[in-house]
Amino acid sequence: MKRVFTLLLIVLVLSPVLKCQPAITGMYTDNLKNPLGIDSRNPRFTWIIESADHDVKQIAYEIRVGKTRDIVAGKPVWQSNRVSSDKSVHIKYGGTELEPSTRYYWQVRIWDNKGNTSSWSELSWWETGLLTNDNWKAKWISPQEIENINTCYLRKEYSLSGRKNISSARLYISSCGMYEAYINGERIGDQYFTPGWTSYNNRIQYQVYDITAGLKQGTNAIGIMLGEGWYKGRISRNRYGSELAVIARILIKYDDGTEELVLTDDSWSGSDGPVRVSDIYDGEIYDSGKEIEGWSKAGFDDKAWAGVKVQDLSTDVLIASVSPPVRKHEQLKPLSIFRTPEGDLVADFGQNLVGWVKVRVNASKGDTLILSHAEVLDKNGNFYTANLRGAKQRNIYICEGGEQYFEPHFTWQGFRYVKLEGFDNDPPADDLVAYAIYSDLEETGKFITSNPDINRLQQNIVWGQKGNFVDVPTDCPQRDERLGWTGDAQAFALTSAYNMNVNSFFAKWLKDLAADQYPDGNVPVVIPDVLGKSTSGSAGWSDAATIVPWAMYEAYGDKRILEEQYESMKLWVDYLVNVSNNLLRNNGFHFGDWLFFSLDDDNSGRSAVTDKSLIAQCFFANSAGIVAETAKILGNNTDYKYYSGLTGKIKNVFFDEFVTPAGQLVSNTQTAYVLALYFDMLPLEYREIAAERLVKSIKAYGHITTGFLGTPYINHVLTAEGYPDIAYQLLMREEYPSWLYPVKMGATTIWERWNGIKPDGSFQYPSMNSFNHYAYGAIGDWMYKTIAGITPLEPGYKKIMIKPLPGGDLKMASGELKTYYGLIRSEWRIREDRFALEIEIPVNTKAEVYLPASSPDLVLKTTGLEPGEFSSLQRIEDGKVVLLLGSGVYSFEILIKEVI
Numbered sequence: 001m002k003r004v005f006t007l008l009l010i011v012l013v014l015s016p017v018l019k020c021q022p023a024i025t026g027m028y029t030d031n032l033k034n035p036l037g038i039d040s041r042n043p044r045f046t047w048i049i050e051s052a053d054h055d056v057k058q059i060a061y062e063i064r065v066g067k068t069r070d071i072v073a074g075k076p077v078w079q080s081n082r083v084s085s086d087k088s089v090h091i092k093y094g095g096t097e098l099e100p101s102t103r104y105y106w107q108v109r110i111w112d113n114k115g116n117t118s119s120w121s122e123l124s125w126w127e128t129g130l131l132t133n134d135n136w137k138a139k140w141i142s143p144q145e146i147e148n149i150n151t152c153y154l155r156k157e158y159s160l161s162g163r164k165n166i167s168s169a170r171l172y173i174s175s176c177g178m179y180e181a182y183i184n185g186e187r188i189g190d191q192y193f194t195p196g197w198t199s200y201n202n203r204i205q206y207q208v209y210d211i212t213a214g215l216k217q218g219t220n221a222i223g224i225m226l227g228e229g230w231y232k233g234r235i236s237r238n239r240y241g242s243e244l245a246v247i248a249r250i251l252i253k254y255d256d257g258t259e260e261l262v263l264t265d266d267s268w269s270g271s272d273g274p275v276r277v278s279d280i281y282d283g284e285i286y287d288s289g290k291e292i293e294g295w296s297k298a299g300f301d302d303k304a305w306a307g308v309k310v311q312d313l314s315t316d317v318l319i320a321s322v323s324p325p326v327r328k329h330e331q332l333k334p335l336s337i338f339r340t341p342e343g344d345l346v347a348d349f350g351q352n353l354v355g356w357v358k359v360r361v362n363a364s365k366g367d368t369l370i371l372s373h374a375e376v377l378d379k380n381g382n383f384y385t386a387n388l389r390g391a392k393q394r395n396i397y398i399c400e401g402g403e404q405y406f407e408p409h410f411t412w413q414g415f416r417y418v419k420l421e422g423f424d425n426d427p428p429a430d431d432l433v434a435y436a437i438y439s440d441l442e443e444t445g446k447f448i449t450s451n452p453d454i455n456r457l458q459q460n461i462v463w464g465q466k467g468n469f470v471d472v473p474t475d476c477p478q479r480d481e482r483l484g485w486t487g488d489a490q491a492f493a494l495t496s497a498y499n500m501n502v503n504s505f506f507a508k509w510l511k512d513l514a515a516d517q518y519p520d521g522n523v524p525v526v527i528p529d530v531l532g533k534s535t536s537g538s539a540g541w542s543d544a545a546t547i548v549p550w551a552m553y554e555a556y557g558d559k560r561i562l563e564e565q566y567e568s569m570k571l572w573v574d575y576l577v578n579v580s581n582n583l584l585r586n587n588g589f590h591f592g593d594w595l596f597f598s599l600d601d602d603n604s605g606r607s608a609v610t611d612k613s614l615i616a617q618c619f620f621a622n623s624a625g626i627v628a629e630t631a632k633i634l635g636n637n638t639d640y641k642y643y644s645g646l647t648g649k650i651k652n653v654f655f656d657e658f659v660t661p662a663g664q665l666v667s668n669t670q671t672a673y674v675l676a677l678y679f680d681m682l683p684l685e686y687r688e689i690a691a692e693r694l695v696k697s698i699k700a701y702g703h704i705t706t707g708f709l710g711t712p713y714i715n716h717v718l719t720a721e722g723y724p725d726i727a728y729q730l731l732m733r734e735e736y737p738s739w740l741y742p743v744k745m746g747a748t749t750i751w752e753r754w755n756g757i758k759p760d761g762s763f764q765y766p767s768m769n770s771f772n773h774y775a776y777g778a779i780g781d782w783m784y785k786t787i788a789g790i791t792p793l794e795p796g797y798k799k800i801m802i803k804p805l806p807g808g809d810l811k812m813a814s815g816e817l818k819t820y821y822g823l824i825r826s827e828w829r830i831r832e833d834r835f836a837l838e839i840e841i842p843v844n845t846k847a848e849v850y851l852p853a854s855s856p857d858l859v860l861k862t863t864g865l866e867p868g869e870f871s872s873l874q875r876i877e878d879g880k881v882v883l884l885l886g887s888g889v890y891s892f893e894i895l896i897k898e899v900i
Contacts, residue, residue, distance in 0.1 A: 020053040022112050022843065024121035028820070029106070031504045031558070032324070037129040037172070037208025039320035041098055044090040044560070047108050047121065048822045049843040054864060055886030056843045060084045060111040065095055065104055069123060077104070082111070088844050089557055089796060089820045100131040101170060101251055112843075129208060129320035130172060136318070138249045138263035140176075140311040143226075143270030151275040151410070154224045154246060154308065156268045157298055162217045164254040169215050171222075172251070174206035174318055177244040178229030178410045182296035183214035183222055191325035192437060193410070196471045197230040197484075198319075198508075199528045200240040202515040205321045211250070222262070223296025224248065227278040227410030230528075235280045235482065237530045245311045247318070269305035271295070278410040281391040281480045283373075286408070288400040289365070323439065323508035326471055328355070330436040334429045337420075340382045345420045347432055352416040352749040352772050354467035354477040355437035356395070358407040361427070365401035369422040370394055373415035375478060375771040379761025383419050386766040391480040412437055414467060414478030414772050416748065438466045441500040444819070447783060450812040454731070454783075456743045461777035462499050464750040468774050469496070472509055472528070476752065476770035483526040484509065486544035487591065488775045491712045493548045495780035497555035498817060506552050507561050513545060514568035521575025525591075537579070538590045539616035540709040545572040546623040550630070556820065557796020562630050573627050573643065576620050583646075583653045585616035593671045595753055596707030597737055608705035611667040614658045615709060618675040621650040625679075654681050663689035670697050671710030677721065678713040691721035703737050704730050704754075712778035719786055719805065727786070728807035731779065739779055750777040788815025788826045793848060797821060802839050803850035804828050821845045822887075830896060834860070838891040851881040853894045864890035 026048035027033070030040055045063060049056070062082050068074030078095020088110070098104070104127070107120045130136060143152040160166070171188060173181055174195045181188040188209050195205040226244045230236055250262035273292055277285040294300045335350040347357075352375050361369060372394040378384040385393070393413050397406040418434075420427065447458045468474045473492070475485040489509070496502045509527060516529035523542035525535045536542060549565040552558060579588060590612040598607040628643035654676075658666045663686045665672045673694035676682050682690055694717065698704070706714050718727040734740045737754035745757050752773035753765060763769055785791045789804030797819040804813065804826055814827035822842030829836045841847045853859055856874050859881065865873070873883045 020051060020114060021116050022049050022051040022056060022110060022118045024048070024108055024110070024118060025050045026822075027108070027121060027124035029124065029126040031501075031556075034125050036127045036210060037170075037320050038126055038322070039129040039131055041131065043093050043126060045093070045106060045108065046089045046091070046820050047110075048820065049088060049110060049118070050822060051112065051843050051887065053114055054888035055113075057113045057886065058086050058088055058110045058844045059113050061088065061091070061108055063091065063106060063108045065093065065106045067102065067104060069105055071105055071107060086844060089798075090560070098128050098131065100128055100135050103127045127208065129206070133315040133318055136172075136247065136249060136315045137261060138247050139265050140245045140247045140313040141264045141266070141268055141308040142243050142245045142311050143306060144309045145306040146270055146272045148272035148276060149244070151225065151227045151273065151278050152244065153271045153273045153292065153295055154226065154268050155221060155296060155300070155302060155305075156262070157219055157221045158262045159219050160215065160217060160252065160260070164256060164258070166212060166215060167253045167255045168210070169212045169250060169252045171209040171211050171248065172206055173209070173224075173246070173248040174204050175226060175244070175246040176200065176204070176241055176313070177231045178227045179246055180225045180409060181209070181222065181248070182224070183211050184216065184220055185294065185297040186214055188214070190327055192328070193229065193326045193471060196321065196323070196325070197528055199512040199515040200231060200317075202317060203319050203512065204317050206318050207321055207325070215252070219298040221296055221298040221300065222248070222250065225273065225275070225409065227275065229280065229410050233279055234480070235530065239530050243311070245313060247315070266308060266310050268308045269302045270308050271302070271305045275409060278408070280411050280482065281393070283393055283395045283411050283413065284408040285396045285398075286406060287398040288404060288406075289398060291400065322511075323471070323504045324441055325439070326437060327440040328435045328437055329466070332434040332436070334432055337426055337429060340377070341380055342382045344383050345423065345426060346383055347418045347420060349416055349418070349434045350748070351463065352414070352467070352747075353434060353436045353463065354412055354414050354470060354772070355435045356408050356412055357418055357432055357434050358405060359397070359427075360403065360405050360431040361397075361399065361423070362403045363399040363401065363424070365399065367399040367422060369397040369399065369406070369420075371397075372419040372421070373413035373478070374417045374419070375415060376757065377417060378763070383417060384763075387763070387769040387771070388479045389767060391478065393478060407435075412470065412477070414476065436466060437470070439469045439471055439505060441469065441502060441505055442818075443499065444501050444817060445498040445784065446814070446816040447498075447780070447788060448814050449787065449810050451732075451808070451810055453734070453740050453743050454810070457739055458780065458783065460743065460747055460749050461495065461774065461780045463748060464772055464774035464777050465492075465496055465499055467749060467772050469500070469502070469505065473506075476773050478772065479770060483530065484528060485526050485541070486513070486523070487525065487538070487541035487594065487708055488773070490540070490544040490547040490551075491708055491775050491778045493551040494555065495778050497551065498780060498784045503552060503556045503558060503561075506548055507564070510549055510561065510565050510568075514565060517545070517568055517571060520578070521571035523572050535589055537575070537588050539585065539612070539619040541591060542572065543619045543623050545569055546626040550626045553795050554792055555796070557794070557798060559633065562633060566630055566634060569623075569627050569630060570639070573624050573646075576623065577646070580620070583650050584613070584657060585620045586613040588616075590616055593707035593709045596671065596710070597701070597703075597705035597754065608669045608671065609667070610669045610671040610710070611658070614654075614665065614667050614672055615675060617650065617654045617658065618679045618681055621647055621654065621681060622679045624650055651681050655683070659686065664693065665690070668693065668697070669705065670694055670714060671706045673697070674706065674710045674714045674717050677717045687721070691717070691723065694718070694721075695723055695726055698726055698730070703733060703735070705737070708775045711776055712781065715779065715782040715786070719782070724786070724805055724807055727782070731783075732808045739776065747771065750774050784815050784817070787813045789850070790815050790817055790824055790826050797824060798845055800824060800841065800845060800847040801850070802826050802847050804837065804852075806830065806835070806852065833896045835894045835896050836891065837894075838889070840889045841885055841887045843887040845887060847885050849883045849885055849890070851883065851892055851894060853881050854879050856881050859892055859894055861893040862890065864888050
């Protein structure tokens with residue numbers, strides 16, 4: 001009995017310590033979780049810490065890296081030992097030189113400011129890629145003498161020793177075109193549209209797959225299907241090449257330490273197959289009568305197949321993938337299958353999505369099924385495809401007979417509605433399933449309010465991001481475009497970083513921007529560049545070269561993206577200096593404030609036309625300022641002095657050219673005032689005048705008039721200048737033009753135009769009218785920052801501002817953001833006479849928390865703070881109580897009549 005009592009006493013004494021012991025709960029290597037095949041020689045480690053205690057900070061860490069799961073017994077290749085530092089994000093590997101094609105394991109433990117030490121974390125790992133292209137050994141190969149050069153099959157058989165045990169096997173593969181790979185009849189991996197879209201003349205990604213479980217003793221077979229994808233065809237404007245090609249190597253490691261390679265060379269065989277046509281715009285034609293049974297299995301007789309030719313292509317362009325791949329995600333069944341007034345059989349999936357429909361059918365040999373895709377119905381309820389322009393966006397399946405399943409391979413569609421042709425009977429809903437397909441980005445944000453229309457708006461923003469983040473940030477996913485428009489991307493970059501972890505996604509895309517940038521510094525308006533130089537250099541589009549890297553740095557605190565893009569950023573600003581007229585950007589091509597509010601037959605000047613040179617000057621100054629700040633962060637004082645001085649000169653030119661003595665801008669539009677205020681183009685004494693004129697314009701119109709370049713900033717400016725009520729009025733407006741007008745019209749994604757569908761259900765602009773176009777979704781950044789109140793005060797949220805600002809008719813709002821430090825949460829509610837706020841601050845950060853009360857005495861209740869802490873941690877700023885808090889969960893209640 002005494003022994004039991006002693007043990008119980010020990011547990012009771014230790015339990016508070018155990019409860020507060022910090023734990024490592026999330027680990028990233030180069031911003032990815034357990035990445036297979038990265039070419040970084042100095043990968044960086046990030047970890048998330050959790051603790052039940054408050055105000056917990058890391059004061060030291062220790063990392064160890066090894067080649068075996070038992071790092072200690074296997075002798076670490078690097079052990080940092082204890083490092084006194086609060087850094088837990090992007091810690092660079094500092095060990096011996098990494099070996100190619102090798103798995104490394106790592107662990108971390110930390111010490112906190114409460115005297116606690118965490119246990120060693122669970123093992124995380126990464127696997128190096130080839131590290132150098134000399135290691136490929138393989139050759140690029142293409143099929144020859146086959147009927148269909150749009151798509152093809154390639155195969156090879158190889159034997160493995162039956163006397164050795166395989167320890168690991170990896171497939172390294174890339175292509176000019178898109179590929180699907182098979183081992184012994186089974187598809188390898190769950191990635192789609194590989195190797196992804198890059199500046200193919202400069203960079204082609206390769207992927208690495210673990211195929212250990214797919215191999216067997218004796219004879220094995222590898223099969224590869226190729227399609228045009230982005231590499232050739234209409235979408236690429238024949239910019240890259242005319243022939244499909246693939247390169248692959250299989251590395252097999254045995255338990256005895258020996259290795260074996262299987263490579264692409266002239267011993268492979270090629271054939272055409274059932275995919276007769278595959279085009280990103282037009283869809284696929286699949287003839288199941290031409291299927292080749294067992295083509296990717298061992299023992300298949302390929303004597304009748306054609307040979308292959310070795311292509312004289314370099315491996316120097318090959319790089320390991322740096323961004324999460326495209327995968328299948330949500331599955332949607334039709335809400336209904338119905339006949340339109342014109343008699344078409346149509347399935348409605350209830351959500352405008354990007355992907356494809358998998359169909360099950362029991363048909364006769366030779367029956368042809370046609371699945372055509374559309375985003376909307378016309379005002380009479382008929383299937384509408386005029387907005388697709390030249391894109392057919394349909395998949396055609398020729399049946400072999402019996403029960404079959406069909407889905408495409410190298411294309412996708414943007415749709416809510418699918419027209420079904422060739423079916424003997426109306427198919428049951430279970431025979432159709434729509435797959436949403438997009439880059440596999442971790443969802444990091446959540447935002448919800450008491451207003452269901454605002455919630456639908458947020459859902460539309462997220463669905464627009466999903467549908468247009470298909471390896472590159474596209475403008476739209478349905479018509480004959482689907483390009484990486486830079487203007488859309490820069491406008492939406494900050495919003496996208498709330499919704500998902502887009503760090504690696506944009507890092508990959510920005511490297512292609514730098515690769516496609518012209519030698520003189522000019523930046524194309526689509527990346528990868530398939531349009532050429534005719535429209536390059538457009539203000540607000542080409543400025544993505546500076547705006548997007550800076551946005552990623554703000555969101556993730558990742559200095560490497562600034563280091564890697566700095567020369568490109570400088571080159572762009574230097575180009576602007578060289579082509580300007582004494583620092584006045586009044587030349588060149590510009591899209592301007594794209595799709596601003598415009599009236600047909602406008603004879604009274606009500607269309608909100610903003611001078612393109614005024615816009616260009618604002619973005620010129622902004623880009624120069626970003627380069628200056630980047631130089632400062634990177635420690636380049638010479639560049640900092642030059643570009644900060646340049647920024648001031650550009651602003652002076654703006655003031656002289658575009659501002660009247662009375663403070664009016666030469667373009668008296670909302671966008672003009674928004675850009676002038678947001679980019680700090682005006683002397684302090686003119687800011688109040690500009691803000692008043694902005695508000696006057698909004699009241700005169702009764703609504704927003706901004707286009708792609710003004711919209712991302714308008715509510716930020718109104719809030720900062722003391723007009724949050726006007727910002728809320730714009731957000732809550734339900735009539736055209738507004739954010740909620742499409743919601744009221746049944747939209748499930750963001751529209752390209754404020755009036756994509758008119759109130760009577762008709763379409764005014766059929767030739768350019770996308771219903772999945774995220775640019776106007778940039779309001780999401782303001783909703784997170786202002787309504788939920790979550791803003792980084794230091795890059796990557798090492799220091800946070802939580803400053804919710806209630807408004808409109810909202811009675812509740814909740815925002816969450818998963819950062820590299822952990823979860824930030826801000827939730828407020830208005831109940832009767834009380835305003836309640838609950839927040840969560842992650843470990844190893846601190847936050848300035850603004851309470852909407854003019855005095856600490858008006859805060860009725862707090863939790864998460866010890867007695868006396870509240871008064872010692874607070875200050876008054878701009879008539880609000882401000883607390884400086886460390887990690888933990890806190891809640892507050894304030895009398896509603898005192899809410900500011």
